[in-house]
Amino acid sequence: MNIAVIGLGIIGGSFCKAFKLHTDHHIIGINRTPETAKKALEEGAIDEIGSAESLEKADVIFLCMYPQACVDFIKEHGGSIKKGAIVTDSSGIKRAICPQLEELSREFGFTFVGSHPMAGKEKNGFEASEARLYEGASFIITPCGAPREAVETLSQLALSIGFGQITLSTPEEHDRMIAFTSQLPHVLACAYVLSPSCPNHKGFSAGSYRDVSRVANINAKLWSELFLENREPLLEELIILANNVKNIIDAVNANDKKALTALLEQGHQVKQSLGE
Amino acid sequence: MNIAVIGLGIIGGSFCKAFKLHTDHHIIGINRTPETAKKALEEGAIDEIGSAESLEKADVIFLCMYPQACVDFIKEHGGSIKKGAIVTDSSGIKRAICPQLEELSREFGFTFVGSHPMAGKEKNGFEASEARLYEGASFIITPCGAPREAVETLSQLALSIGFGQITLSTPEEHDRMIAFTSQLPHVLACAYVLSPSCPNHKGFSAGSYRDVSRVANINAKLWSELFLENREPLLEELIILANNVKNIIDAVNANDKKALTALLEQGHQVKQSLGE
Numbered sequence: 379m380n381i382a383v384i385g386l387g388i389i390g391g392s393f394c395k396a397f398k399l400h401t402d403h404h405i406i407g408i409n410r411t412p413e414t415a416k417k418a419l420e421e422g423a424i425d426e427i428g429s430a431e432s433l434e435k436a437d438v439i440f441l442c443m444y445p446q447a448c449v450d451f452i453k454e455h456g457g458s459i460k461k462g463a464i465v466t467d468s469s470g471i472k473r474a475i476c477p478q479l480e481e482l483s484r485e486f487g488f489t490f491v492g493s494h495p496m497a498g499k500e501k502n503g504f505e506a507s508e509a510r511l512y513e514g515a516s517f518i519i520t521p522c523g524a525p526r527e528a529v530e531t532l533s534q535l536a537l538s539i540g541f542g543q544i545t546l547s548t549p550e551e552h553d554r555m556i557a558f559t560s561q562l563p564h565v566l567a568c569a570y571v572l573s574p575s576c577p578n579h580k581g582f583s584a585g586s587y588r589d590v591s592r593v594a595n596i597n598a599k600l601w602s603e604l605f606l607e608n609r610e611p612l613l614e615e616l617i618i619l620a621n622n623v624k625n626i627i628d629a630v631n632a633n634d635k636k637a638l639t640a641l642l643e644q645g646h647q648v649k650q651s652l653g654e
Numbered sequence: 655m656n657i658a659v660i661g662l663g664i665i666g667g668s669f670c671k672a673f674k675l676h677t678d679h680h681i682i683g684i685n686r687t688p689e690t691a692k693k694a695l696e697e698g699a700i701d702e703i704g705s706a707e708s709l710e711k712a713d714v715i716f717l718c719m720y721p722q723a724c725v726d727f728i729k730e731h732g733g734s735i736k737k738g739a740i741v742t743d744s745s746g747i748k749r750a751i752c753p754q755l756e757e758l759s760r761e762f763g764f765t766f767v768g769s770h771p772m773a774g775k776e777k778n779g780f781e782a783s784e785a786r787l788y789e790g791a792s793f794i795i796t797p798c799g800a801p802r803e804a805v806e807t808l809s810q811l812a813l814s815i816g817f818g819q820i821t822l823s824t825p826e827e828h829d830r831m832i833a834f835t836s837q838l839p840h841v842l843a844c845a846y847v848l849s850p851s852c853p854n855h856k857g858f859s860a861g862s863y864r865d866v867s868r869v870a871n872i873n874a875k876l877w878s879e880l881f882l883e884n885r886e887p888l889l890e891e892l893i894i895l896a897n898n899v900k901n902i903i904d905a906v907n908a909n910d911k912k913a914l915t916a917l918l919e920q921g922h923q924v925k926q927s928l929g930e
Contacts, residue, residue, distance in 0.1 A: 496860040497861075516857045518858065543857060547857075555859075558851035559859035559862065559863040560862050563846075564862065567921065568921030568922075569901075571921050572894075572921060572924065573838075575831060575833075575834035575835075576924055577927070582792065582794065582834075583772065585774070585868075587836070590838075590865065590866055593861075595921075598916075598918035598922055602915040605914060606914065609907075609909065617903070618849050618850070620900070622846075622848045623892065625845075626845060627889065627892050627896065630882065630892070633882060635878055638882065639874045639875060642874035642877055645874075646871055646873075650871065651853070652852075652855075
């Protein structure tokens with residue numbers, strides 16, 4: 379198949395490298411900054427530097443830009459897409475993006491299937507991309523009314539490049555769960571490192587500091603867009619978290635060992651019951 | 655040297671294994687449950703199962719029990735300790751423990767040097783101990799008035815078994831920094847996994863979830879003791895954190911992209927400036 383990847387950052391770049399490592403598909407890379415596309419070609423991450431015109435030969439298109447930029451790209455170039463081609467995004471939010479791309483798919487005659495690769499790291503750009511970034515990760519698909527065959531094609535493609543599982547979901551469920559699994563840890567990491575103690579941590583820290591603070595090295599522009607496009611579910615999780623922290627503060631403040639032990643034991647039980 | 659390790663849990667067991675791996679010292683293991691000491695001997699983690707009487711031949715004694723239990727042990731058995739022997743604890747709190755052990759050192763004629771190995775994991779007991787747990791980690795020493803030679807002996811011992819650095823500190827500084835680097839992440843992890851979304855995370859989660867939730871698999875009894883013996887510094891950090899989370903909640907709630915981006919960017923800057 380001809381596969382076009384639009385946006386060669388960490389997500390798109392990793393898709394290209396994974397396709398080249400695991401499959402014989404022809405990979406077309408499209409990127410706003412030409413230097414990055416040239417670098418990807420030189421490194422063998424793509425077979426061809428594409429432009430909007432190349433879209434007409436793509437069987438599958440991966441949109442790997444900021445969420446709203448994916449929509450804008452299709453608005454501008456949707457007319458060049460081959461009828462019946464599969465288009466997927468890789469946005470970390472789905473309710474704000476999927477309905478727009480579904481509508482555009484009807485306008486331009488392609489098939490839209492939403493997806494979200496559950497992998498990443500605290501670095502950005504093509505330099506941070508890796509052929510094995512998706513190894514064992516979950517590939518979330520929000521079919522959004524796409525025919526079963528298109529969902530199946532995309533699933534097989536994901537499994538062929540190393541994803542460990544496919545999770546089918548609705549945009550609503552996706553956004554609710556992502557608020558907890560991904561957005562909340564990013565809020566916590568940022569809130570955590572803003573303590574005046576943070577700059578002095580060296581010599582006093584170990585794994586707990588490293589793990590909680592890791593994703594504070596955040597792309598502020600991208601994540602503020604992701605947070606604000608998912609306000610309600612994120613606020614809900616934030617308020618639950620703030621309450622749980624407050625309960626612990628109250629127990630510590632009251633020197634109430636029984637209440638404190640019970641709260642910590644609840645956390646322990648959750649992890650135990652999940653086998654983690 | 656003859657080294658006695660009292661308490662063969664993850665911390666004490668790892669000391670024993672590291673001494674056997676890296677040094678020729680004679681290791682005496684003392685444990686309340688005899689089966690664990692027997693297992694440690696069978697596995698070659700110790701050279702000898704000791705009792706309170708064995709203390710008289712120990713040149714260095716590592717107390718690796720719950721904080722207050724270290725003090726209670728010395729109160730009961732301090733009379734058996736050789737004059738001039740070095741005794742160190744491994745407690746995660748220092749203000750509540752060091753002055754008591756300093757006083758006991760004067761009573762019984764040994765040399766007390768406080769210490770805290772900055773390593774651990776989300777499992778407990780001798781089964782979880784590892785010869786390489788301390789590899790590259792920081793070994794915090796609170797000299798508490800001990801002679802320079804004793805601090806030097808303990809430092810060399812720590813470096814000889816794989817610790818990567820020695821951090822000298824006061825009990826006050828130690829407790830303030832540990833509230834941030836270690837206690838706060840444990841509070842956050844527990845508060846985090848108490849969200850009703852947590853049990854459904856599989857398929858929707860990746861590294862961020864894993865890292866923030868890891869230490870929620872907590873020893874509730876030990877950590878509630880650690881928290882309550884370090885109330886003021888912990889409360890201070892908890893309140894700073896709660897305020898930082900609240901600022902982010904407010905920005906999300908007000909749909910204020912500028913304020914939100916600025917807050918996240920601050921987090922990013924902290925990590926950048928630390929080179930992390």
